[in-house]
Amino acid sequence: xxxxxxxxxxxxxxxxxxxxxxxxxxxxxxxxxFQRKAEGRNPxxxxxxxxxxxxxxAVWGKNFPAEYDGYKRTVDMVRTRYGGSxxxxxxxxxxxxxxxxxxxxxxxxxxxxxxWAGYAFAVDFREERGHAYxxxxxxxxxxxxxxxxxxxxLHCHASIVVPYRKLGDGDLTRGFDRxxxxxxxxxxxxxxxxxxxxxxxxxxxxELRVTRPGFMEGIRALKASQGIQNYDVxxxxxxxxxxxxxxxxxxxxxYFKGKEKRLVYPWAKGIKIEEIQAYYDEIxxxxxxxxxxxxxxxxxxxxxxxMWSQGIHARSGVACxxxxxxxxxxGALKISDHHVQSPLLNINRACQTCHKFSEDELxxxxxxxxxxxxxxxxxxMDALVDLIEDLKHAQTIGQNEVRxxxxxxxxxxAQFRLDFVEAENSxxxxxxxxxxxxxxxxxxxxxxxxxVLRDGTKGRN
Amino acid sequence: MxxxxxxGVAVGTGLYTFTYAHGGSYLTNDPHACANCHVMRxxxxxxxxxxxxxxxxxxxxxxxxxxxxxxxxKARNGxxxxxxxTLGDFPDPIQxxxxxxxxxxxxxxxxxxxxxxxxxxxxxxxxPSCIRCHGSVGHP
Numbered sequence: 001x002x003x004x005x006x007x008x009x010x011x012x013x014x015x016x017x018x019x020x021x022x023x024x025x026x027x028x029x030x031x032x033x034f035q036r037k038a039e040g041r042n043p044x045x046x047x048x049x050x051x052x053x054x055x056x057x058a059v060w061g062k063n064f065p066a067e068y069d070g071y072k073r074t075v076d077m078v079r080t081r082y083g084g085s086x087x088x089x090x091x092x093x094x095x096x097x098x099x100x101x102x103x104x105x106x107x108x109x110x111x112x113x114x115x116w117a118g119y120a121f122a123v124d125f126r127e128e129r130g131h132a133y134x135x136x137x138x139x140x141x142x143x144x145x146x147x148x149x150x151x152x153x154l155h156c157h158a159s160i161v162v163p164y165r166k167l168g169d170g171d172l173t174r175g176f177d178r179x180x181x182x183x184x185x186x187x188x189x190x191x192x193x194x195x196x197x198x199x200x201x202x203x204x205x206x207e208l209r210v211t212r213p214g215f216m217e218g219i220r221a222l223k224a225s226q227g228i229q230n231y232d233v234x235x236x237x238x239x240x241x242x243x244x245x246x247x248x249x250x251x252x253x254x255y256f257k258g259k260e261k262r263l264v265y266p267w268a269k270g271i272k273i274e275e276i277q278a279y280y281d282e283i284x285x286x287x288x289x290x291x292x293x294x295x296x297x298x299x300x301x302x303x304x305x306x307m308w309s310q311g312i313h314a315r316s317g318v319a320c321x322x323x324x325x326x327x328x329x330x331g332a333l334k335i336s337d338h339h340v341q342s343p344l345l346n347i348n349r350a351c352q353t354c355h356k357f358s359e360d361e362l363x364x365x366x367x368x369x370x371x372x373x374x375x376x377x378x379x380x381m382d383a384l385v386d387l388i389e390d391l392k393h394a395q396t397i398g399q400n401e402v403r404x405x406x407x408x409x410x411x412x413x414a415q416f417r418l419d420f421v422e423a424e425n426s427x428x429x430x431x432x433x434x435x436x437x438x439x440x441x442x443x444x445x446x447x448x449x450x451x452v453l454r455d456g457t458k459g460r461n
Numbered sequence: 462m463x464x465x466x467x468x469g470v471a472v473g474t475g476l477y478t479f480t481y482a483h484g485g486s487y488l489t490n491d492p493h494a495c496a497n498c499h500v501m502r503x504x505x506x507x508x509x510x511x512x513x514x515x516x517x518x519x520x521x522x523x524x525x526x527x528x529x530x531x532x533x534x535k536a537r538n539g540x541x542x543x544x545x546x547t548l549g550d551f552p553d554p555i556q557x558x559x560x561x562x563x564x565x566x567x568x569x570x571x572x573x574x575x576x577x578x579x580x581x582x583x584x585x586x587x588x589p590s591c592i593r594c595h596g597s598v599g600h601p
Contacts, residue, residue, distance in 0.1 A: 012464040019467035023474050025547075030478040032547045036499055329553050332499045348552045356596055 039332035050203045055162040060197040066330040070338035071197075074130035077102065080344045082370050082427040085127035096140040102127035111381045112422075114388055115415060118291025119299060120147040128302075128425060131340055134158070135194040144184065150261040151187025152180040156250035158191035161198050161211045166190070176213040181260045200246040208242040209234055212249035218265025219245070225270055243319035248305035251320075253420070255285055271306050273420055273438050277413065286412075293391040295408035300419035307424045311431030323350045366429055373421070373428025376439040380418045383446035387411055394453045403452050410449030417442035487539060488532075495519045498546060500555060507600030522568045522599055523561065534564065566591060 047062045054060065061068025077087045077100075085102035092099050105125045106112050116122035124142035138157040143149070154160060155176065167190060168175025179187050202209050210216055210233045223231035237245055253276060257264045266285075269275040277298075279285075286296035308314050313323070321336060326349040328337045343350035344366060347359040355362055391407050417438045421428065428435035478484075486494035496505035508514060513522075524531040538561070545551040557565070569591040570577050581587050592598075 016464040016467040019464065019471040023467065023471040025544075026471065026474045026478050029543050029547050030474065030481065033478070033482045033498070040499065329499070334502075348554065352552075352556070353554050354601075 036332040043333055052165070052198070052203055053162060054203060055159055055193060055196060055198060057159075057193065057196040060201075060203075064197075066333065066335050067197075067338045072132070073339040074341070075132040076339075076341070077129060078341070078345055080342050081367055082374060083128075083342055083344075083425060085129045095145075098136060098140055102129050102137075109381070111385050114292070114385050115381070115419070116299070117388075119288045121299065131195055133194070135191070139188060149184040150180060150256060151182035151184055152256055152261045152263045153184060154179060154187050154191055155212060155214055155263050157194070159193040159196035159199050160191065163190045164213075172211070173213050177260070177262070180256075180262050195250075199249075208239070208246050210237075210242070210245055210249055214254065214263040214265055215245065215249040215252070218252070218254075218267050219248075221265070222267040222271055225268060240317060240319055243321040244305070244308070244314075247320040247324070251302055251304035251425075253301055253303040253306060255280070255287070271309055273306075273417060273441075276306070277416060280416075290388075290408075290411065290415075292388055293395070293408060293411060294404075295391070295411040295415075297412050298416040298419070300416055300423045303420055303424050304426065304430060307420075307426065307434065308430040310434040313430070318354075326350045326353065369429050369432045370427040373432065373435050373439070376436055376443075377418070377421055377427075380414070380421075380439045380442040380446070383443045384411070384414050384418055387414065387446040387449045390450050390453050399453060406452045407449040410445045410452065414442045414445035414449065417445065487535060490518055490520050492519045498542070500542075500546060500553070503554070504600045507597075511598060511600050513599045517572075517599065522565050525564055526568070526571060534561075562592070569595075 045063070048059055050060055050063065057068065057071060061071075077085045079086050087100045088103050090096075090099060090101050103126060105127060106122070112125065113122045116125075120143035123146050126137070126141075129137060134157050138153060154163075161172070164172045164175030164179065166175065167178050179190070197203075199211055200208055210219075216233055219233050220231045223229075233245055252265055254263055254265050256262065266276045266279045269279045269282075280298055284296075285298065287299040288297060289295070290297050304320075308320065323343040324340050325336045325338060326343075326346065327334055328349055329335075337346070337349065344363060347362050351362045352359070357365075387407065388411065391404070391411065394404060394407065421435050421438055421442075424430065424435070483494070483497055486497065492505060492508065495501050508519070520531065524534045573591070577589075577591070581589065
């Protein structure tokens with residue numbers, strides 16, 4: 001048996017090793033403190049000049065490397081329970097060079113094809129991917145092959161400030177007017193990048209700004225409906241409002257007005273579903289005629305801004321950026337995370353700043369809301385498919401036209417409401433009760449439409 | 462010889478780092494010290510505007526009130542903060558650990574003992590958490 005302690009040389013060696021490790025650790029701490037202090041002194045280095053013609057985000061990235069790093073990470077494809085996207089391999093073709101796409105939503109839920117029968121979305125509709133893909137996924141979707149889309153789409157699918165100004169001889173709105181009416185293929189040649197720094201930031205001051213004429217006009221109409229005349233978003237909005245408005249420039253419901261395909265946000269009567277519906281009814285807007293039933297129907301498009309505005313977070317003054325681009329620490333600097341993504345992938349920063357509960361608890365709270373919304377959405381989808389089947393049948397047996405028209409009207413109401421929640425990218429979370437109310441109305445309208453078609457029941461509207 | 466040298470290097474860099482990082486400030490009651498390293502800037506800013514600003518400093522809530530317990534807690538937290546801030550493996554916004562949460566709860570009662578006693582009278586086994594509901598009195 002050996003005695004404890006060992007030889008003096010051995011003990012000295014152990015002391016030396018421990019002291020060396022301690023010295024190494026202390027040196028690491030020292031360097032770390034030194035770096036933080038240096039960062040704290042110089043929060044910003046201007047390396048290059050940036051102006052209104054600097055479109056390439058890589059150039060802005062030289063001055064703002066931390067923000068640019070996050071921005072580039074929007075290429076990540078990650079799923080949450082109900083959102084995000086999963087990569088699917090495909091063989092590139094000459095027409096579509098993408099080797100990776102997101103999974104088809106139409107294959108996951110074939111009822112969508114019934115809802116959109118006769119419309120391009122019934123051909124190709126996939127999980128939404130990050131900002132980095134907005135231009136490619138719009139350029140190469142099969143929807144382009146079955147319909148002629150206008151240049152107006154690029155208002156939100158590309159970095160548009162510089163192209164609009166060039167096309168409008170220096171005037172943003174004139175460029176907007178001219179590009180709206182162009183064919184998608186012609187307009188596509190004028191743009192290069194997906195959304196970039198210049199689309200949300202003033203290049204001189206880095207202040208947030210709205211650059212989309214569609215939103216400037218839409219929010220002016222909305223404010224006018226609330227009694228505020230001549231609202232100029234870039235002059236009248238607070239900084240915190242701008243942290244939602246820059247996102248609301250694109251994450252909204254819209255339509256193309258008239259032959260010139262002018263992009264319009266339908267908010268002149270208000271931003272709630274029935275106010276948007278009333279606006280569309282008044283101008284007799286229809287996105288297409290449903291192939292199976294002949295109903296003049298509407299397609300809702302990602303109305304995140306509208307849905308969020310009805311929820312508790314909006315009421316509490318929480319902006320889009322607070323959860324989707326939360327503040328983060330990069331060394332000693334505090335920046336907004338420019339990796340725009342689902343808060344569920346960043347619960348610590350996105351939620352726990354305000355909500356002092358564990359990540360697991362917070363995830364469950366969100367998923368409970370989403371599970372309930374999804375269940376109700378499925379019931380609304382079944383109800384709509386039932387109505388469409390009944391309408392098809394009623395047409396073949398020569399049901400009287402008054403009842404058919406009434407049922408088509410119900411289809412229009414039910415379908416727009418269902419799609420409003422379906423196309424909205426939070427699966428109910430942005431405004432849980434509002435989403436449930438809208439889906440409840442959708443189910444009601446679908447079933448009322450079926451009742452109208454039953455013999456012996458009076459058609460009403 | 463080698464051991465002496467190694468110990469000397471460790472002590473030397475240690476002392477230099479202590480001075481450079483304003484180590485002395487951590488022995489005081491000054492709340493500025495807690496925001497030395499940027500990570501607690503938001504908590505500090507929140508405390509400045511909080512209801513407890515006039516009556517309690519960081520240490521009044523976050524360290525035990527006896528001198529030995531206070532210094533042990535400071536040493537213990539100081540070590541873990543140094544380690545994790547250097548490695549960068551910590552949640553941010555930061556989160557309190559159970560041990561430190563227990564210290565805070567105890568300190569609530571050291572000032573507000575009488576009212577807590579009235580609340581728990583007749584329920585001797587209950588031990589309600591103060592900060593579950595009053596979590597923002599010191600800072601959000």
